[in-house]
Amino acid sequence: MEFVVVSDNYPSRRKPNKGVFVYNLVQELSNYHNITVIAPFKVRELFNSISKDGYGKERCKVYRPVYFSFSNKKFLGINTQIWSRFFISKAVNRSLKNLPGKPGIIYAHFISNALTALSYAKKHSIPLVIASGESSYPISSKAWEKDLQGLKDCTSHFICVSETNKKGLMALGFNENKMTVIPNAVDYSLFKPLNKEACKKKTGISPHKFVVGFVGNFIHRKGPNRIIEAIKQLNDKDIQLVCVGGREGLTANEFTKTIPPLPNYQLPEIYNAFDIFVLPTLTEGHCNAIEEAKACCIPVVSSLGTSVETQIDKTTGILINPLNIHEIAGAIQKLKSRPDVRMSMAETLKLKTGEQSLKNRAQKISSLLTKTLNENQ
Numbered sequence: 001m002e003f004v005v006v007s008d009n010y011p012s013r014r015k016p017n018k019g020v021f022v023y024n025l026v027q028e029l030s031n032y033h034n035i036t037v038i039a040p041f042k043v044r045e046l047f048n049s050i051s052k053d054g055y056g057k058e059r060c061k062v063y064r065p066v067y068f069s070f071s072n073k074k075f076l077g078i079n080t081q082i083w084s085r086f087f088i089s090k091a092v093n094r095s096l097k098n099l100p101g102k103p104g105i106i107y108a109h110f111i112s113n114a115l116t117a118l119s120y121a122k123k124h125s126i127p128l129v130i131a132s133g134e135s136s137y138p139i140s141s142k143a144w145e146k147d148l149q150g151l152k153d154c155t156s157h158f159i160c161v162s163e164t165n166k167k168g169l170m171a172l173g174f175n176e177n178k179m180t181v182i183p184n185a186v187d188y189s190l191f192k193p194l195n196k197e198a199c200k201k202k203t204g205i206s207p208h209k210f211v212v213g214f215v216g217n218f219i220h221r222k223g224p225n226r227i228i229e230a231i232k233q234l235n236d237k238d239i240q241l242v243c244v245g246g247r248e249g250l251t252a253n254e255f256t257k258t259i260p261p262l263p264n265y266q267l268p269e270i271y272n273a274f275d276i277f278v279l280p281t282l283t284e285g286h287c288n289a290i291e292e293a294k295a296c297c298i299p300v301v302s303s304l305g306t307s308v309e310t311q312i313d314k315t316t317g318i319l320i321n322p323l324n325i326h327e328i329a330g331a332i333q334k335l336k337s338r339p340d341v342r343m344s345m346a347e348t349l350k351l352k353t354g355e356q357s358l359k360n361r362a363q364k365i366s367s368l369l370t371k372t373l374n375e376n377q
Contacts, residue, residue, distance in 0.1 A: 001033045001373060002101065005060075006092055006117045007109035010039035012064065014048040016055035017261035021288045022109050024187055024264065027059055028362035033369070035060040036103070038095045040088050040116070042069040055263050063098070065091035085115065092116040104373050105129055105156075111137075114155070115147055122154050127376040129369060133161035133184065133285035135221065137168040148172060156372050159365060161286035164307040180368060183310075184286040185361035188353060191268050191295035193346075199272040205257065209240040210336045213274030213298070215267070215289045216281075217247040223280035223322055225251045230329035239336065244270055271296040275342065276335050280322035284308055291356050299345040301331040315348045 005026055009019035019039075026035060041064040067087040096117065106121050107129045108114035114130045121128040130151075151174070158179045160166040166179050197207045205211055212231065216222040224243050228251045231239050241256040244267070250256060259270065271277070277293035278301040290311050293300055300317035302308040309319060318334065320327040335342050 001104050001370060003033055003035060003105040003107055003369065004096070004099070004103040004117075005035055005037045005107045005109065006113045007037065008040045008088065008113060008116075009109060010037060010062070011055035011263070012039070012041065012045075013050045013054050014045055016051045016053070016263040019109075020055070020264035021184060023056065024358060025185075025362060025365070027057070028187075028358050029366060030059040031362070032366040036099065037062045038092055038117075039064050040091045041066050043067065044069070051263070053263065056265055063095040065095045067091035085112075089116040089119075093120055096120045102126065105369055107131065107369065110134055111151065114151060118147070118150050118154060122150070127156040127372050128154050129157045129159065129372055130155055131159045131161075132165050132169060134165065134168070135283040135285055137172060156376060157368065159368065162284075162307040162310060165285050182361055182364050182368075183356060184288050184291060185356045185358040186288070186291040186295045187358045188295055190265060191271065191292045192353075193297045193350070194269060194272040196272055196275075199269045202269055203242070203257075203259075203273040205240055205242065205273055208238070210236075210238050211273055211275045212239060212241045212332060213244075213271065213277045213293070214241065214279065215244045215270070215277075215292070216279065217245050218243065218250055219248050221282045223282070226280045226322065226325060226328060227278050228253055228256060229325045230332060231255060233325060233329045234333055236333075236336070239332070242270070242274065267292065268296060271298055274298050276301060276332065278328070278332065279303070279308075280320065280328055281306060281308065282322055287311060294349050294356075295353065297346040297349040299335055299342050299349075301328065301335070316345050316352070 007022050009022055011018045011020055011023050026037060029035060037060050039062055043066055070083040102124055103126060105127045106117050108117055109131045114128060158169055160179055160181045161184050163181060166181055170176055200207045214224050214227055218224050227241060231241055239255060243256055244259040246261055271293055277298045281303050284307050286307055290300055300312045301320060302312060303322040304319045318331040320331050
């Protein structure tokens with residue numbers, strides 16, 4: 001099958017760490033289909049330096065139409081996101097029109113990307129499949145009534161990464177019968193247990209330190225500063241925090257090592273330098289970083305009241321109130337002081353290896369896409 005993936009969150013040599021979970025899935029799907037990726041590229045990103053290591057092997061044809069982004073701000077009473085959406089839609093449609101033939105399916109990663117391709121899909125009667133893994137759905141039915149109705153009319157199917165996503169879409173009025181839950185997955189050939197002492201040494205961390213790891217954007221929702229406050233509360237000089245990511249600033253301290261965003265293939269050694277992985281997130285679709293940590297057999301501390309509850313339990317980690325610093329600190333302290341508990345969790349995670357296989361997920365999505373195409377012919 002020939003189909004098009006539309007995603008503004010896709011890696012490039014200028015942003016090799018961007019959208020790696022989309023890239024990994026698309027590369028796996030390319031074993032079954034001929035895929036063209038349309039990955040709109042912000043003009044300002046052209047000024048980023050080019051990574052000499054790249055982002056990995058590319059097996060698909062990739063179009064990177066450039067567009068002007070005006071972020072999401074208020075200017076003279078106008079939300080500048082409207083301008084950004086206009087230009088990104090123009091860029092995506094420019095690439096769609098330049099395709100050598102009409103694709104069998106348009107596969108959009110997230111609703112925002114589906115909106116950019118909506119008019120083209122409708123005009124050419126092309127089935128639209130949306131992968132929905134948003135952490136939340138801030139779309140107001142009143143403000144987005146026209147767009148929502150267009151999606152309801154044209155979307156053939158939603159692939160939801162969790163029941164939470166499914167319920168969010170249903171709350172917006174989408175048809176439950178057009179939804180299938182297929183959780184995010186991990187490449188177990190890449191993410192696996194490695195020698196911890198060697199990984200700590202390579203990462204520049206003392207093998208005698210207890211390493212608390214965090215991977216993600218340094219934003220309030222993800223909670224790295226709440227981890228910092230928890231470790232401050234413990235006042236234990238044997239604890240080292242390693243934060244991989246960026247975007248906003250971290251609270252100043254003497255125990256945190258920061259590592260800039262990395263291509264996915266460089267992360268396994270980082271995860272394996274962690275003794276535990278902590279993510280006090282407020283909302284998630286289905287967290288890729290947690291699946292990667294689990295694949296490396298690293299015990300996880302994360303959030304009650306979120307979709308994370310479907311990813312870890314008491315045998316593989318500790319669930320806490322993500323806003324309660326005392327609970328975060330208590331979980332870190334428990335796992336630091338109880339190596340037997342950590343070992344038991346690691347052994348359980350080892351037994352679960354393969355449950356969330358990227359290959360299996362790609363096969364399920366491939367079958368669903370083929371079925372969707374056949375139903376629309």
